[in-house]
Amino acid sequence: MNISLDLSTNTILLIPCVILFIIGCFGLLNSKTIFNSLFSLDVIDTATISTFVIIAAFPGSQTPIIGFERYSSYADPYPQAIILTAIVIGFATQALLSAIALRLSRKFPLLRFKDLENDK
Amino acid sequence: MISNPIIFTSLIFIPTITGFVGCIFPKVFYKIGFGILFFYSILSLVGYLNGFEYTYHLINKEGIPLSFDNYSLPLIFGSTVVIMITFILKSKNFSHYFYQICLVLFSALSISFISKDLVSLYIALELTGFCAFLLVADRNDSRALFNSFQYLIGGGLAMLIYLIGVIQAFTYTGTFILNDLINAPATSLCLISAGLLTKAGIFICGVWVPNIYSDSNTQSTAILSGCVTCAAVAPLSRMSVILAPIGNSLIIIGILSSIFGAIFALIENDDGRTLGWSSVSQLGIAMLSPTYGCLYAMQHGICKSVLFLTLNKNQTGTIIYSNNLNNLEINNQDIEELIRIFAFIIAGLSISGFPFLSGYITKLLVKSDLPNEALIIFNSSALLTSGVYVKLIISRLNNIKIKDLLRKVFNFLRLNLFNVLSSKNITLILVSFSVFGFSFIQSKYFSLEKIQMSFITLLLGFVFYLSFMGIKSNPSVSNVRKTIDIIGAPFVVAALLLANLTYLKIL
Numbered sequence: 001m002n003i004s005l006d007l008s009t010n011t012i013l014l015i016p017c018v019i020l021f022i023i024g025c026f027g028l029l030n031s032k033t034i035f036n037s038l039f040s041l042d043v044i045d046t047a048t049i050s051t052f053v054i055i056a057a058f059p060g061s062q063t064p065i066i067g068f069e070r071y072s073s074y075a076d077p078y079p080q081a082i083i084l085t086a087i088v089i090g091f092a093t094q095a096l097l098s099a100i101a102l103r104l105s106r107k108f109p110l111l112r113f114k115d116l117e118n119d120k
Numbered sequence: 121m122i123s124n125p126i127i128f129t130s131l132i133f134i135p136t137i138t139g140f141v142g143c144i145f146p147k148v149f150y151k152i153g154f155g156i157l158f159f160y161s162i163l164s165l166v167g168y169l170n171g172f173e174y175t176y177h178l179i180n181k182e183g184i185p186l187s188f189d190n191y192s193l194p195l196i197f198g199s200t201v202v203i204m205i206t207f208i209l210k211s212k213n214f215s216h217y218f219y220q221i222c223l224v225l226f227s228a229l230s231i232s233f234i235s236k237d238l239v240s241l242y243i244a245l246e247l248t249g250f251c252a253f254l255l256v257a258d259r260n261d262s263r264a265l266f267n268s269f270q271y272l273i274g275g276g277l278a279m280l281i282y283l284i285g286v287i288q289a290f291t292y293t294g295t296f297i298l299n300d301l302i303n304a305p306a307t308s309l310c311l312i313s314a315g316l317l318t319k320a321g322i323f324i325c326g327v328w329v330p331n332i333y334s335d336s337n338t339q340s341t342a343i344l345s346g347c348v349t350c351a352a353v354a355p356l357s358r359m360s361v362i363l364a365p366i367g368n369s370l371i372i373i374g375i376l377s378s379i380f381g382a383i384f385a386l387i388e389n390d391d392g393r394t395l396g397w398s399s400v401s402q403l404g405i406a407m408l409s410p411t412y413g414c415l416y417a418m419q420h421g422i423c424k425s426v427l428f429l430t431l432n433k434n435q436t437g438t439i440i441y442s443n444n445l446n447n448l449e450i451n452n453q454d455i456e457e458l459i460r461i462f463a464f465i466i467a468g469l470s471i472s473g474f475p476f477l478s479g480y481i482t483k484l485l486v487k488s489d490l491p492n493e494a495l496i497i498f499n500s501s502a503l504l505t506s507g508v509y510v511k512l513i514i515s516r517l518n519n520i521k522i523k524d525l526l527r528k529v530f531n532f533l534r535l536n537l538f539n540v541l542s543s544k545n546i547t548l549i550l551v552s553f554s555v556f557g558f559s560f561i562q563s564k565y566f567s568l569e570k571i572q573m574s575f576i577t578l579l580l581g582f583v584f585y586l587s588f589m590g591i592k593s594n595p596s597v598s599n600v601r602k603t604i605d606i607i608g609a610p611f612v613v614a615a616l617l618l619a620n621l622t623y624l625k626i627l
Contacts, residue, residue, distance in 0.1 A: 028277065051287055052287050085243055086283060090276075107262050
């Protein structure tokens with residue numbers, strides 16, 4: 001079986017994002033405390049956002065202004081505009097989760113999942 | 121004039137505005153919000169019965185497509201009814217900003233029902249998730265807070281998986297419109313549907329459902345079970361109509377979910393958790409048929425919220441559950457409790473598909489839409505469901521002496537009938553009778569053979585329950601509460617779907 005990897009520039013650009021995503025998932029699935037999972041979720045969030053930005057920059061990385069000749073290969077503004085919402089939602093999620101962590105830390109100062117899951 | 125896009129768009133956002141202004145003037149806007157919900161329920165019901173369909177693009181021709189059709193209208197009706205029932209029955213137990221959150225939740229839900237755009241859907245689902253989080257955290261003890269934490273982190277991860285799928289589809293299609301997903305590769309479809317399935321709580325993605333239902337306030341649970349899990353049903357149905365491979369895989373996921381959920385419901389000790397697993401099973405059935413899935417989810421949502429609202433015994437001051445009735449007199453509270461029991465039984469029978477109730481009709485509609493191979497498994501899941509509800513009804517009617525009680529109640533009602541008519545009782549009776557009444561709209565589904573079949577299913581369910589009664593799970597065994605299960609489930613389901621789409625090709 002001949003597996004040929006198509007290593008164009010676009011694919012190489014996406015590899016760090018995929019690695020970041022995998023690191024985040026690994027952290028989320030193996031975290032022992034609430035704080036670790038909170039940070040891991042942020043890492044996954046960053047990976048998703050950078051994937052959007054890089055895919056939008058495939059056609060070119062210039063500012064999308066039409067009318068001048070030097071702006072010939074411009075980036076797609078549509079995904080970049082849309083990902084702003086996702087960034088804000090990510091921040092909102094982090095804020096809510098931190099508030100919950102603050103409340104839970106009064107009863108469980110170490111915030112370990114082991115203690116919280118066995119709480120009766 | 122009526123089909124002006126501006127009117128429809130503002131109709132969606134009026135509840136949110138009412139909710140936010142209601143934070144400043146709580147008492148006035150409670151009534152206004154209730155009135156708005158009532159108006160919407162009538163509007164959506166009339167629209168559905170007349171086959172109203174209207175699709176438009178927001179702002180431009182290239183804008184966001186929104187559509188009011190027979191996928192979204194029943195779900196809008198269902199969520200208004202659920203929120204209204206909760207408002208009437210539990211308004212005294214509301215904490216600060218409870219009804220305001222409900223109104224914002226309703227807006228988010230209606231956007232997720234009507235939008236055909238993947239990014240708007242993402243935003244609406246996230247807003248729904250935040251509102252549901254606030255509703256769960258309303259109880260404010262450490263267990264409820266931890267459950268809401270699990271829900272938020274699981275839901276956030278699922279939506280990020282969904283976003284990755286969306287951007288992969290974008291590189292192939294060039295738009296974010298749901299109908300253009302035909303050109304998208306299999307991986308992106310799997311990621312998108314895994315995210316949606318987690319939000320709907322189907323199959324192993326639904327591990328969070330029973331935890332949250334058993335550990336939050338009654339009013340929050342009613343709203344969560346009635347509307348929040350329905351949020352992802354409409355887009356999933358739309359997707360499975362357009363995309364044949366996803367439709368075929370969802371049949372498998374739905375069947376697995378219905379069987380798996382019902383078995384877990386049977387061996388559960390706590391009644392709240394039983395209802396949660398049953399919800400997983402019922403939404404799995406709703407996944408089976410794309411055309412009637414929304415209707416099924418609507419019926420299930422209303423009945424399930426009534427079940428949750430009347431589940432707990434109101435033991436302070438009622439003499440119904442006492443052993444010796446002869447020397448005691450009945451008062452208004454007992455009548456209220458009896459009406460609650462009546463509503464509980466009607467709603468339970470409706471979900472298990474008893475004839476002349478609305479669940480019977482929706483079950484037949486789903487059944488008529490299934491391929492022949494799936495019918496036998498559908499029947500066995502119906503059997504398991506009726507077993508679950510027989511169990512619940514028997515545990516609700518535990519230690520009540522019906523014969524003495526009925527005589528006393530009859531005497532009491534003859535003397536003072538009008539004192540009974542409080543708003544709570546009237547609502548519960550109305551809901552129970554409308555569950556009856558909606559079944560008669562489509563009278564063509566009543567044939568002797570089908571009625572016989574559903575009776576037999578219910579009887580077999582009773583027998584099944586009797587044979588199952590001895591087997592009870594060990595109370596010392598802890599339930600599924602691990603965070604890793606909730607977080608890992610979307611990955612497993614995405615992998616399963618991908619394997620099915622690329623290698624296995626079942627059905």
